Amino acid sequence: MAGIELKQIQKTYPVDGHTIHVLKGIDLQIPEKSITVILGRSGCGKTTLLRLVGGLESPDSGEIHFDTAHKTAFVFQESRLMPWLNVWDNVKFGLKKQPCLDATIQNIIDTVGLKGFEKAFPHQLSGGMQQRVAIARALAYEPSFIMMDEPFAALDYFTRNQMQKELIRLQKNRGASILFVTHSIDEALLLGHKIAIIENGQIKKEFLIETDSDERDLLAEELIALKREIIQQLDL
Amino acid sequence: MKKTLSTLAPFLGIILVVALWFLVCRLGIFSTYVLPPPEKVFHSFLKMLKSGEIFQDVIISLVRILKGFAIAFLLAFLLGMFRSLVPSSEKYYNCIVQFFRNVPPLSLIPLLILWCGIGETTKTVIIVLASFFPMYLNIVKGFTGCDQKLLEVGDAFGYTRFEKFKHIILPYASADILVGMRIGMGYSWRAIIGAEMIAASSGIGHMILFAQEMSRTDKVIVGIFVVGIVGLVTDKLFGILLRKLFKGNGENGWN
Numbered sequence: 001m002a003g004i005e006l007k008q009i010q011k012t013y014p015v016d017g018h019t020i021h022v023l024k025g026i027d028l029q030i031p032e033k034s035i036t037v038i039l040g041r042s043g044c045g046k047t048t049l050l051r052l053v054g055g056l057e058s059p060d061s062g063e064i065h066f067d068t069a070h071k072t073a074f075v076f077q078e079s080r081l082m083p084w085l086n087v088w089d090n091v092k093f094g095l096k097k098q099p100c101l102d103a104t105i106q107n108i109i110d111t112v113g114l115k116g117f118e119k120a121f122p123h124q125l126s127g128g129m130q131q132r133v134a135i136a137r138a139l140a141y142e143p144s145f146i147m148m149d150e151p152f153a154a155l156d157y158f159t160r161n162q163m164q165k166e167l168i169r170l171q172k173n174r175g176a177s178i179l180f181v182t183h184s185i186d187e188a189l190l191l192g193h194k195i196a197i198i199e200n201g202q203i204k205k206e207f208l209i210e211t212d213s214d215e216r217d218l219l220a221e222e223l224i225a226l227k228r229e230i231i232q233q234l235d236l
Numbered sequence: 237m238k239k240t241l242s243t244l245a246p247f248l249g250i251i252l253v254v255a256l257w258f259l260v261c262r263l264g265i266f267s268t269y270v271l272p273p274p275e276k277v278f279h280s281f282l283k284m285l286k287s288g289e290i291f292q293d294v295i296i297s298l299v300r301i302l303k304g305f306a307i308a309f310l311l312a313f314l315l316g317m318f319r320s321l322v323p324s325s326e327k328y329y330n331c332i333v334q335f336f337r338n339v340p341p342l343s344l345i346p347l348l349i350l351w352c353g354i355g356e357t358t359k360t361v362i363i364v365l366a367s368f369f370p371m372y373l374n375i376v377k378g379f380t381g382c383d384q385k386l387l388e389v390g391d392a393f394g395y396t397r398f399e400k401f402k403h404i405i406l407p408y409a410s411a412d413i414l415v416g417m418r419i420g421m422g423y424s425w426r427a428i429i430g431a432e433m434i435a436a437s438s439g440i441g442h443m444i445l446f447a448q449e450m451s452r453t454d455k456v457i458v459g460i461f462v463v464g465i466v467g468l469v470t471d472k473l474f475g476i477l478l479r480k481l482f483k484g485n486g487e488n489g490w491n
């Protein structure tokens with residue numbers, strides 16, 4: 001299957017005179033047109049891995065191989081909005097001068113639930129709203145590959161739920177590939193077609209979830225069993 | 237009560253100084269040549285206002301400043317932009333910049349007169365030198381101090397180096413740039429007065445020196461007042477402009 005292939009990715013950072021080995025040889029296949037979730041504890045190197053795949057940093061060793069050219073968008077762990085632009089202009093930020101329909105932008109803003117805030121500046125929004133603007137900015141770019149770093153972490157249960165559904169719908173409609181970082185097991189089970197668990201700088205285990213249904217029931221038996229297994233993997 | 241007092245405070249200070257001045261003159265401690273009484277100074281001020289000669293000199297000085305200031309700003313901006321687009325270039329000229337920053341522009345007048353005569357060129361160069369450095373240093377500070385995390389957003393969306401400059405670095409730096417312009421304006425106003433005293437036949441600085449040669453101390457004092465007031469007004473205008481332009485941003489709370 002086409003996609004993105006990571007081979008033996010290593011990454012170290014110098015911190016205060018000594019080096020810390022964050023990634024110690026990651027092998028991962030990110031399949032096309034599906035959602036790959038990276039799951040792991042805080043500080044295990046999820047953001048680092050995403051930055052490497054996104055080309056914002058380069059690995060010490062190893063290879064990242066893209067099968068096809070991708071138009072990639074990044075949703076950072078922090079919202080990283082331009083403070084001098086309002087919501088509308090921030091959403092359009094990735095488009096540069098590219099012509100686009102106002103209706104398209106409006107549609108995306110409505111999707112992330114920010115209707116009526118088009119003219120607001122980032123500091124006038126709550127943290128969760130800012131994060132949703134950042135998501136909208138990535139979507140407006142019309143990417144074929146989206147990297148998201150805990151994008152829903154700042155959202156309440158209901159908004160998060162709604163956004164997760166939107167993401168699933170969007171992925172289906174556009175056939176985009178998504179690399180999604182989270183530390184929430186439930187979120188991973190809800191979204192992932194593939195779940196990769198990072199532990200101690202390596203992919204400890206991969207799970208594949210193959211369902212046709214759009215909406216997964218977290219209380220379904222298979223998912224509960226899977227959750228138990230994931231917790232076991234993470235716990236050691 | 238407290239509020240009226242605080243709004244009146246600056247005026248009280250002025251009144252006190254003038255009263256003291258008045259008193260000293262009345263007591264006859266200095267001759268009226270050394271220190272003319274306030275009423276005489278005020279009288280000459282009115283006369284110069286009426287004849288319009290004071291405006292002439294002020295306008296000549298202001299035009300000189302605007303010319304030099306515009307050139308200096310352009311230079312500072314372009315060099316600052318170059319510095320931010322090609323960071324490694326800095327080590328080649330930083331030393332020279334630091335050297336000239338520490339040379340008072342007025343000390344270059346003898347050389348400039350030799351090279352450019354006592355025409356307008358000398359004065360323009362003086363103003364350029366005086367206002368360039370505060371502007372350049374502030375522009376560089378703004379350009380290089382840009383938030384790396386925002387620049388990464390540009391990288392993530394495939395912005396070129398120039399696009400990042402235009403859409404991220406420049407807006408981020410705009411407040412610093414304006415502050416630099418404000419300081420540069422103050423510096424050039426100071427420098428032009430000095431330059432006009434040494435090498436000019438017009439302008440407010442020349443007027444002050446000429447009045448002294450004519451033993452018109454009252455006119456000298458009028459000149460000093462005018463310099464102070466015009467400087468104050470231009471600075472205030474800049475302050476208002478800064479606030480106007482950054483009204484949104486000021487409220488945005490990022491500056």
Ligand SMILES: Nc1ncnc2c1ncn2[C@@H]1O[C@H](COP(=O)(O)OP(=O)(O)OP(=O)(O)O)[C@@H](O)[C@H]1O
Pocket residue numbers: 013014015020022040041042043044045046047048049077183
């Ligand atoms: N630029 C950097 N310089 C030095 N150390 C870094 C840098 N970036 C990350 N690290 C280190 O790498 C490790 C992994 O960081 P990373 O941000 O990838 O974690 P994470 O899995 O995303 O955590 P979280 O879930 O809390 O976001 C941490 O120990 C961190 O200290």
Ligand SMILES: [Mg+2]
Pocket residue numbers: 046047048077149
């Ligand atoms: Mg992280």
